[in-house]
Amino acid sequence: MRIVGLTGGIASGKSTTSSHFKSRGIPVVDADIVARNVLKKGTGGWKKVVATFGEDILQANGQVDRAKLGQIVFSDPAKRQLLNRLLARYISTGLFMEVLKLWMKGCKIIVLDVPLLFESKMDKWTKPIIVVWVDPETQLHRLMTRDGSTEEEAKNRISSQMSLDIKKTKADIVIDNTGTLEALNEQFEMILIQITKPLAWTEYALSRQGAILGLFSIFAGVILCKTVL
Numbered sequence: 001m002r003i004v005g006l007t008g009g010i011a012s013g014k015s016t017t018s019s020h021f022k023s024r025g026i027p028v029v030d031a032d033i034v035a036r037n038v039l040k041k042g043t044g045g046w047k048k049v050v051a052t053f054g055e056d057i058l059q060a061n062g063q064v065d066r067a068k069l070g071q072i073v074f075s076d077p078a079k080r081q082l083l084n085r086l087l088a089r090y091i092s093t094g095l096f097m098e099v100l101k102l103w104m105k106g107c108k109i110i111v112l113d114v115p116l117l118f119e120s121k122m123d124k125w126t127k128p129i130i131v132v133w134v135d136p137e138t139q140l141h142r143l144m145t146r147d148g149s150t151e152e153e154a155k156n157r158i159s160s161q162m163s164l165d166i167k168k169t170k171a172d173i174v175i176d177n178t179g180t181l182e183a184l185n186e187q188f189e190m191i192l193i194q195i196t197k198p199l200a201w202t203e204y205a206l207s208r209q210g211a212i213l214g215l216f217s218i219f220a221g222v223i224l225c226k227t228v229l
């Protein structure tokens, strides 16, 4: 199985890129969706977060007020790290389960869309790693437009993350999304060719088909040994 890592910074264009993958039939595991699920009322993650940050972060219906929690953690690095630490185990388990479901379906190439791929050290499970890069002014402008945030809020959010230039140095493939959507699309088409090339044998061995073949070979080997001996 080939697990392609997709990452970048806030508003760099990860979701736009991942929707291209989905529209071309490549399954995407979205860490933001998993992170939302691990905060659902009554789950282990929800209990930890409420115990740590108090009931003030809850809405009237008991669900976590994500905007409120976001405001708390994005202006305070220590609280942000604490939240990441509290949820890391639940998020990685959630991601693992999603990958397992796709593995059981027999998918050979999947994309793992994880904003904190490097920070959570999940990059070691993905190859190749695609970083969606954008220049700082464009990033700020797109973030403010998308979220309706002030310049100060947007700058806080951007500076709370690992710099996009550092992420770029860790990438196998860089998408420069400073240009138009057409320019993004052109880069995407090239990348699609690259990531859909035939699996290496190590990737094949990790696919469901490879595992079945492996088990079959072991089984056949045992039978053969018993017959010969």
Ligand code: ADP
Residues within 6 Å of the ligand: 008, 009, 010, 011, 012, 013, 014, 015, 016, 017, 142, 143, 146, 177, 178, 179, 180, 181, 182, 184
């Ligand atoms: P991320 O998922 O990395 O936070 P998004 O994919 O949501 O970023 O992109 C941020 C915003 O920028 C969205 O409103 C999106 O529609 C817009 N956007 C993304 N790429 C481009 C582009 N090449 N040109 C213009 N707008 C873009």
